[in-house]
Amino acid sequence: MRILVQKFGGTSVADIDRLKMVRGKVKAALDQGYKVVVVLSAKSGKTNKLLDLSTRWAAEPDLAEVDSLLSTGEQASIALFSMLLKDSGIKARSMLGWQIPIITNDEFGRARILSIDASRIHKELEAHDVLVVAGFQGSTEDGRITTLGRGGSDTSAVALAAALDSCECEIYTDVDGVYTTDPNLCSTARKLDRVTYEEMLEMASMGAKVLQIRSVEFAKKYNVPVHVRSTFSDDPGTLVAQEDAMMEAVLVSGIAYDKDQARVTVCGVPDRPGVSAALFAPLSENGIMVDMIIQTASREGVTDMTFTVSRKDLEKAIQLMKEIVARIGGTGVEHDPYVAKVSVIGVGMRNHTGVATKAFAALQQENINIQMISTSEIKISCLIDEKYTELAVRTLHDAFELHKPDHA
Amino acid sequence: MRILVQKFGGTSVADIDRLKMVRGKVKAALDQGYKVVVVLSAKSGKTNKLLDLSTRWAAEPDLAEVDSLLSTGEQASIALFSMLLKDSGIKARSMLGWQIPIITNDEFGRARILSIDASRIHKELEAHDVLVVAGFQGSTEDGRITTLGRGGSDTSAVALAAALDSCECEIYTDVDGVYTTDPNLCSTARKLDRVTYEEMLEMASMGAKVLQIRSVEFAKKYNVPVHVRSTFSDDPGTLVAQEDAMMEAVLVSGIAYDKDQARVTVCGVPDRPGVSAALFAPLSENGIMVDMIIQTASREGVTDMTFTVSRKDLEKAIQLMKEIVARIGGTGVEHDPYVAKVSVIGVGMRNHTGVATKAFAALQQENINIQMISTSEIKISCLIDEKYTELAVRTLHDAFELHKPDHA
Numbered sequence A, B: 001m002r003i004l005v006q007k008f009g010g011t012s013v014a015d016i017d018r019l020k021m022v023r024g025k026v027k028a029a030l031d032q033g034y035k036v037v038v039v040l041s042a043k044s045g046k047t048n049k050l051l052d053l054s055t056r057w058a059a060e061p062d063l064a065e066v067d068s069l070l071s072t073g074e075q076a077s078i079a080l081f082s083m084l085l086k087d088s089g090i091k092a093r094s095m096l097g098w099q100i101p102i103i104t105n106d107e108f109g110r111a112r113i114l115s116i117d118a119s120r121i122h123k124e125l126e127a128h129d130v131l132v133v134a135g136f137q138g139s140t141e142d143g144r145i146t147t148l149g150r151g152g153s154d155t156s157a158v159a160l161a162a163a164l165d166s167c168e169c170e171i172y173t174d175v176d177g178v179y180t181t182d183p184n185l186c187s188t189a190r191k192l193d194r195v196t197y198e199e200m201l202e203m204a205s206m207g208a209k210v211l212q213i214r215s216v217e218f219a220k221k222y223n224v225p226v227h228v229r230s231t232f233s234d235d236p237g238t239l240v241a242q243e244d245a246m247m248e249a250v251l252v253s254g255i256a257y258d259k260d261q262a263r264v265t266v267c268g269v270p271d272r273p274g275v276s277a278a279l280f281a282p283l284s285e286n287g288i289m290v291d292m293i294i295q296t297a298s299r300e301g302v303t304d305m306t307f308t309v310s311r312k313d314l315e316k317a318i319q320l321m322k323e324i325v326a327r328i329g330g331t332g333v334e335h336d337p338y339v340a341k342v343s344v345i346g347v348g349m350r351n352h353t354g355v356a357t358k359a360f361a362a363l364q365q366e367n368i369n370i371q372m373i374s375t376s377e378i379k380i381s382c383l384i385d386e387k388y389t390e391l392a393v394r395t396l397h398d399a400f401e402l403h404k405p406d407h408a
Helices: A016-031 A046-057 A063-087 A118-127 A152-163 A197-205 A213-222 A275-285 A311-328 A347-351 A355-365 A386-399 B016-031 B046-057 B063-087 B118-127 B152-163 B197-205 B213-222 B275-285 B311-328 B347-351 B355-365 B386-399
Strands: A003-008 A035-040 A092-095 A102-104 A113-116 A130-134 A137-139 A145-147 A168-173 A194-196 A226-230 A238-241 A254-270 A290-295 A302-309 A332-345 A372-376 A379-385 B003-008 B035-040 B092-095 B102-104 B113-116 B130-134 B137-139 B145-147 B168-173 B194-196 B226-230 B238-241 B254-270 B290-295 B302-309 B332-345 B372-376 B379-385
Touching (some): A003 A152, A016 A035, A046 B063, A063 A092, A063 A145, A063 B046, A102 A152, A152 A213, A194 A197, A197 A238, A254 A275, A355 A386, A379 A386, B003 B016, B003 B152, B016 B063, B035 B063, B063 B137, B102 B152, B113 B152, B197 B213, B197 B238, B197 B254, B197 B332, B275 B290, B275 B302, B302 B311, B355 B379, B355 B386
Parallel strands (some): A168 A226, B003 B035, B003 B168, B035 B130, B092 B130
Antiparallel strands (some): A102 A113, A137 A145, A254 A302, B102 B113, B332 B379
């Protein structure tokens, strides 16, 4: 039995005309001899609408009840789509998370998948040609409905593909693949045929909304090739997969950017053991994620600590830092909400030097000042003044000649 | 553990203000020392909206998928109400049909309850003070969601009360009880303090929409006292229960009417064995319910057969009868869509004579012609010209002095 997992997002299930296009994709897979596991999201906006509803009903809505409420969005999608398939003579049925079951832990609202009963799916696929599975949802061991958090349907699809073993996974969306950078910013942006899990993770964490980060982590862990495609075209899309020999030749795959950055600098704090913990513990206790961090060299026993946070957290971060400075000493707290992060991403840079130098030189050429730098094995990120974001993206895209299919 | 089952219908869960009134009813029961099982419907109109949606998606929507879709209405109600309860400090949780489970057969859209796991409910009631259970839904043995048909939430409530043993069952609605007749037709209509299951069944079958027929049958079978009350008042309502000594004194409990009647007469058919079957078999094969039937005395080997059907079925019934007459002989098919049935209902008439005579005389006094008569142990029904319906109801209500609390 050859099984294909196809996942369709909220815009693809928004109305009956779009779901007829989805049916076309499913039929094409059936014609190729596959049994198909279709994973659907709730229609666009439905989950937010239900979340809004729950906050109108209770100051702190019970998370288990919220999950039971939210899961109705996908439940409606899969019931309606199964009707549509059956109506055109396709042997199909819907399956909810608890019916398979997809067992998760009990962290309601952001549950993690623990196990999937693949034997049940195989059994149902003997009686049906298509199973229409609710994305985003699972069930605890004792039968309470859970949801997997934002974009959880991608994770559902990849987890099903992993559980069904050596199966392909197609993620259909409203874009036709992964690009070298945001085509809205850079007209020469080019669709990538392949990208590694690691590169996809870096791009996703920078706000490239093609795939949810956790689904890519899942795909990487279980080595599930994920095919990102458009519901609305027959374009082959982008394959997200393991690094292979061909890909190693590619130095840089893409340029990403993130405008949801704000900078905080705590000035003149005493440079002694434990000071970092004193600064960052209150942030994590308040659920504030810190992205880039720089500590300037100590001078006369004091140092400046600079970090970036999401803009929504800036005010709270400033307040917390002022409290710390009042307690442990320091000359003040500065901040800048108008910064952005641009990143050069590519697995190829593991084995090559000079990528950073080339990036810095290109930005300097345009008089773009680099405020902070952070690097990983496959990424170089620069914090810059927000107003240069578009220019920086285009400059780096040109510098690494990403418009050329054979860039290296 | 004293357990009270409280059921609230679609108008009671329509918005947050109404559900706060529902919460008031639940709190009152908690204050009396009960653990409470709350059964909720989907909010008014939701089930119809979802049904309409499914027929837009498929010419013949798959019934199992329709049930999974419809069940989301109650799922939303119970999640939201549980949030509301928890928000005011009440230990509560929602439970879906499959979570208990409420096991039904697999007649999707009109499933019948086979069993309810009461031990699970008792266990949950040790950890919680209130369980908020989805009405109208259950699950097959192999875990597919089913619904119980129109008004199924009443049945859910009564079945839960029966399963939890010797428990009371309150059905909250937007009327404050069961009346001697429709107060819109008859200003002297009086709310009954008690009514028997049998009387309630006759009234419900005549379109008194206070309780769904199947729920009354269920209550009768398991002897569950059902208390019909209003969500929007503190009025004691009407108790639907077994006949007792006090009730036997009551001759007539109420006057019901049904305008959804149409008369068909098949004239001059040969009066020989098998002719009734020939006439009625095609009707039942086409799903047409026949209510009253009269066969006139045979004359010269031919007879007239008169029966009533629901108005929506009249055209089809006439067509079928014309086909029969063409095949077995007969002089024609007459019909009258403008008829109504008025009924006198009371368990007391089992042990008393003269009720029918009194009813006929009262109608005759007003020159209302009786076209057909049918009787049961506790009911006398007369088919009359529709335009006399209101007059007939008031006349019979007066004749049996139903405005008096101590009528006998």
